[in-house]
Amino acid sequence: MELTDEQLAGQPVGYWTGEAHAAVIAFINAEQGRLGVTQRHWMTLNRLAIVDGGLTREGLAEALGRYMTPQIGDVSTYGVVLDDLVDRGWITPGPDGRLTLTEAGHAGRARLLAIAPGVRDRIHEGIPDEEYVLALKVLRRMIANVSG
Template sequence: MDYSHDDAGLARQPIGYWSWAAHEATVTHIRAALAEHGLTQPPWWVLNQLTDADEAGRPRAEVVATLRGYLHVGDALEPEIDALVGRDLVTEDATTRLRLTTAGHALRAEAAERVGRARAEIHTGIADEEFVAALKVLQRMIHNVGGKAWHH
């Protein structure tokens, strides 16, 4: 990639294109890492929501509500949770509380290690301060146009 453009030229670049290109490249990279473990993003998000749950687990509705804003998956999480139960990675009791199984914990740990490497690859050569500044700029742009973004 050519980074030789002067700052004035870069300042006139279309944010829509660059934010889309960054999204495509990074999400594709993360999805490829998850695929190595037989996962897509929605089940990965569910596994992460259950990782720190105590023995009581978490109510299905709570997990779905928490993840509703992730890339607009909404109710599409219900079949993903069912599939995790079907794969014996998650259990669900009569009160709809979800818990990771031993296999679910193991898969989540393996995938987390790989996703961590993918994140490090994405962030190579980018100082935390630069990353934070970029996120603040994107958040401000979203706010400026009345958009909605959510992530924790």
């Protein structure tokens, strides 16, 4: 059912941002799933790629925990993702417990980076950059309005 602009103006933003989040994350997970990983794997590989010396399990959970949602996966089960990445040989723990990317981990991340433009293109299909920027500006303003 197509809503009029007047009807849309009365819609709850919380509902629609939740729906958008769930749909986008489901799509991203499905695309990354073709490579046998989830968004939490991707987030972990990215974080470790930019941190010299690696991070502990606790450090990773702290750094990424705020991004984990029910759709992405709860931080309480994050250890399973880390165990999987260790088992794959994509990350390795050092003697100090810090996890770092291996060559295989860098290669896995590169495969994920290669699909990222196509994932973004699909999500942004039919949406000019100007509309996308405007949507983000409105959402940022709403966040500022309620963050007091």
